Amino acid sequence: MALLVAASAPAQTEDALTETAKALYDQAKDARSQDDWATCYAKAKAAWGVQHHPRIAGPLGDCALDLGKARESAESLTFYLKHRSANDQPELVGYLEKRLEEAKSAVGTVRLQLSVPAATVLVDGQAVDGQLVDGKRLVFLEPGTHQLVATHPGYQQLERQLLVAAGGEHELSLTLLRIPVSHNGESGPDAGSAYPWLVGSGIVLTTLGIGFGIGLAVAANDQLDEARQLEATQTGCAHPCAPVREAFADADTLYSVSGGLFIGAGLAAVATIAYGVLAPVLADPPASAAIVPSAGPGVAGVAVVGTF
Numbered sequence: 403m404a405l406l407v408a409a410s411a412p413a414q415t416e417d418a419l420t421e422t423a424k425a426l427y428d429q430a431k432d433a434r435s436q437d438d439w440a441t442c443y444a445k446a447k448a449a450w451g452v453q454h455h456p457r458i459a460g461p462l463g464d465c466a467l468d469l470g471k472a473r474e475s476a477e478s479l480t481f482y483l484k485h486r487s488a489n490d491q492p493e494l495v496g497y498l499e500k501r502l503e504e505a506k507s508a509v510g511t512v513r514l515q516l517s518v519p520a521a522t523v524l525v526d527g528q529a530v531d532g533q534l535v536d537g538k539r540l541v542f543l544e545p546g547t548h549q550l551v552a553t554h555p556g557y558q559q560l561e562r563q564l565l566v567a568a569g570g571e572h573e574l575s576l577t578l579l580r581i582p583v584s585h586n587g588e589s590g591p592d593a594g595s596a597y598p599w600l601v602g603s604g605i606v607l608t609t610l611g612i613g614f615g616i617g618l619a620v621a622a623n624d625q626l627d628e629a630r631q632l633e634a635t636q637t638g639c640a641h642p643c644a645p646v647r648e649a650f651a652d653a654d655t656l657y658s659v660s661g662g663l664f665i666g667a668g669l670a671a672v673a674t675i676a677y678g679v680l681a682p683v684l685a686d687p688p689a690s691a692a693i694v695p696s697a698g699p700g701v702a703g704v705a706v707v708g709t710f
Contacts, residue, residue: 419453419458420453422449422452423449423453423455424449426445426446426448426449426452427445427449427457427458429441429445430442430443430446430449430458430461430462431461433445434461434465439465439468439469440469442461442464442465443465446461446462447462450478456481456485456487457487459478459479459482459485460478460479460482460486462474462478463477463481463482463498463501463502463505464479464501466478467501467504467505472506472508472509473508473509473543473544475501475502475505476502476506476509476511476542477542479498479501480502480533480535480540482498483495483498483502484533484535506542506569507569508568508569509542509543509544509545510543510544510545510568510569510570510571510572511542511570511571511572512541512542512564512566512572512574513535513539513571513572513573513574514532514538514540514541514574514575514576515537515575515576516552516576516578517575517576517577517578518552518554518578521553521554521557521576521578522552522554523539523551523576524550524551524552524553525541525543525549525550526548526549527551543564543566544566545567545568546565546566547563547564547566548563548565549561549562550562550576552576556580556581557579557580558578558579558580558581560576560577560579562576600677601674601677604670604671604673604674605674607666607667607670607674608670608671608674609667611663611664611667611668611670612663612667615661615664615667616660618657618659618660618663619656621656622653622657622660625652625653626650626653628649629646629649629653632645632646632649633649633650
């Protein structure tokens with residue numbers, strides 16, 4: 403689905419049209435007076451490509467609606483009504499207002515409230531500017547489910563899914579979060595990039611601690627057996643002879659080191675498991691969805707808004 407963004411271009415509010423734009427505009431009006439909607443649309447579209455002007459947006463939106471292009475019609479007529487001349491005939495203004503309501507009944511009207519006004523908004527992968535109305539971006543979408551993405555340098559990308567109803571009015575607030583900044587002022591790696599490395603390191607440390615602990619425990623048992631055998635062969639000493647004392651001391655040392663390794667491996671295992679479970683939860687908001695009532699002229703619907 404191609405999304406029209408031309409109608410969001412800055413308006414030229416002066417009455418004068420360029421020579422080329424006026425010639426195409428006059429041709430569009432002539433075709434419109436003859437109910438030749440296709441030619442009217444083509445000429446008005448060409449004039450719009452030359453000069454963005456409310457006088458061109460009016461017939462462009464009017465003829466687009468008769469060709470079934472309700473979304474483009476709504477965008478063009480909204481542009482006209484926002485930037486029209488105060489000298490336009492009331493009858494023309496009233497007629498185009500009614501045509502806008504007719505166009506809006508066939509599409510969904512989405513008002514976006516952005517925490518970062520300059521953020522880029524993508525709808526189904528295509529950038530849309532929308533028109534700023536009452537501090538919100540006004541975007542018209544075909545009925546159905548759409549994927550919205552908001553991005554801006556220095557902020558985390560935000561994604562939302564929106565179910566649009568024909569004639570529905572949808573309010574959507576998009577709050578972008580800043581990317582964490584390291585002490586040197588550069589954006590640090592996100593939790594996702596560090597996660598595998600940290601979990602892997604924890605597993606390696608745990609494995610090494612257990613392995614060395616077992617090895618030293620076996621060595622301590624062997625040393626203790628040797629000390630006991632040596633003690634049994636010693637005679638003539640009121641107390642354990644020096645070699646016996648040293649043998650028992652070596653066994654005690656090996657047992658102490660082995661115990662320390664087991665404790666360290668246990669702490670590493672607990673820390674790894676805790677990080678493995680909690681890090682994904684803290685780094686990303688859980689998937690969620692909400693059903694928001696939406697209403698339009700003679701139409702009722704719902705919008706499903708969520709994070710996935």
